[in-house]
Amino acid sequence: MSIKTIVFIALGLLLLYLLFTVGAPFLLALVVAIFLEPLNKLFMNKFRMNRLVAATVSSSLFTVILIGLIALLGVKIAAELIAFFKKVPNYFENANGMVDDLMNRVQSLYQNFPPDAIETLEGWLQGLTSALTKMVGSLSNTVIAFASSIPGMFIFFIVFLVAVYMFSFSLNTMKATVLSMFDEKSRPQVDDVLNNLKKSIFGFLRSQFILSALTYIISLLGLLVLDVKYPLAIALLIIIVDILPILGTGSVLVPWGTYLLLTGDVFTGVGLYILFLVITVFRRIVEPKILGDSVGIGSLSALISLYVGFKLVGVIGVFIGPLVVIIYMAARKAGLFQTKIKL
Incomplete structure (x- = not known):
């Protein structure tokens, strides 16, 4: 891989990071x-x-x-x-x-x-x-x-x-402006990449919306069953925290459930622990499948990209990780990055 390609990839990753932070x-x-x-x-x-x-x-x-x-x-x-x-x-x-x-x-x-x-x-x-x-x-x-x-x-x-x-x-005019930045021979490939990205990114966003909606419904139903006050607001807070991979909802439900157990409200405390386990298991099982089907990448690749992205750059990496895989797959479909290892 040439230095020019490495610099291009590094600048692309930096651009993605800026888009998901200040450019959100x-x-x-x-x-x-x-x-x-x-x-x-x-x-x-x-x-x-x-x-x-x-x-x-x-x-x-x-x-x-x-x-x-x-x-x-x-x-x-x-x-x-x-x-x-x-x-x-x-x-x-x-x-x-x-x-x-x-x-x-x-x-x-x-x-x-x-x-x-x-x-x-x-x-x-x-x-x-x-x-x-x-x-x-x-x-x-x-x-x-x-x-x-x-x-x-x-x-x-x-x-x-x-x-x-x-x-x-x-x-x-934006697409024409982007294509004009590339050599005329490369424009068909770039156009294919943009079209594949459009389909995959919309699939990714749709999958995140579906997961958040399902998690909100589960949280709201659980809180209503437990007869908790402010169920709509607390379910929304759970959704925001649940963006974090691996036990994200624990930041809300586990301390709350522990507090209720120690104060004598065993039913609600145990119920919150059960709700936490249900949401966690649901996300871990359903998330890779929905994400993989929506964006056209495998369940394992989706899970790895989520976790690695989170570990490298935090919460923003939850979105950047799968997006990097999406861009790579779109580029390969367009005929780019076809280099194979020679021994």
């Missing part, structure tokens, strides 16, 4: 604009609209529908989130007090034990206290981070909507 609203807007393109063509062909009018109408329809859904569902979820966040500090204070009281009571029970047994028990209790403190702190950080991100999410939403209009206006 624009990337999402581009995907929506591509999704709206058939509607633009319908307006232009059937109603004889020019590009500007057709893109304005389709983007406005999308905006109205999106804001309508947010108004119908978002208001209820926001109200539950606000009420939940107000009570979170009380939960943490009660948890700390309860743990201290429990430790004092346990210590009074083993004062007459042999010294070696007392030392072993104290070490075990200290480890348990440290573990409980970390779990409570993890839940606290998750809640605080989500609450502090709300203003940024609003700015993200505004930039995203504006970008949808702008991409819709100029989408017809």
Whole structure:
């Protein structure tokens, strides 16, 4: 592999990372604009609209529908989130007090034990206290981070909507601009890569939406069965945390279930543990299959790309990992990267 190819791949990976971080609203807007393109063509062909009018109408329809859904569902979820966040500090204070009281009571029970047994028990209790403190702190950080991100999410939403209009206006010329950057002989291959990427990326996004929707339904049903307050808001929080591969929902359900068990609510505590196991098993079994079928890569490749991406660059890698595999497969289908090992 030449140095030029290595540099090109490195720059491509850097671009992907930037797209999924600082460029996320624009990337999402581009995907929506591509999704709206058939509607633009319908307006232009059937109603004889020019590009500007057709893109304005389709983007406005999308905006109205999106804001309508947010108004119908978002208001209820926001109200539950606000009420939940107000009570979170009380939960943490009660948890700390309860743990201290429990430790004092346990210590009074083993004062007459042999010294070696007392030392072993104290070490075990200290480890348990440290573990409980970390779990409570993890839940606290998750809640605080989500609450502090709300203003940024609003700015993200505004930039995203504006970008949808702008991409819709100029989408017809963007592909020609990209192709013009390549040699004329290479343009058919690049065009094939872009078409394969379009199909695979939409499949990837569709699979993520399906997984999140199914996880939300399972979480909501479980919380309703357990008769938990604020089920809509908490299920949404579980979905956000569940983006993390391997036991992501544990950051919410495990500390919460432990707290309820220690405070005497055994039914709800055990129920939360069971819900955590159900969601985890469901994601581990279904995610590689849905992702592989949607984007055209194998289940094992999908799982490896998810995990390696997460380990290398964190949460963003959950999306970048499969996308790198998608791009590679699209390039191979177009006749690129056909080099074989010679011994």
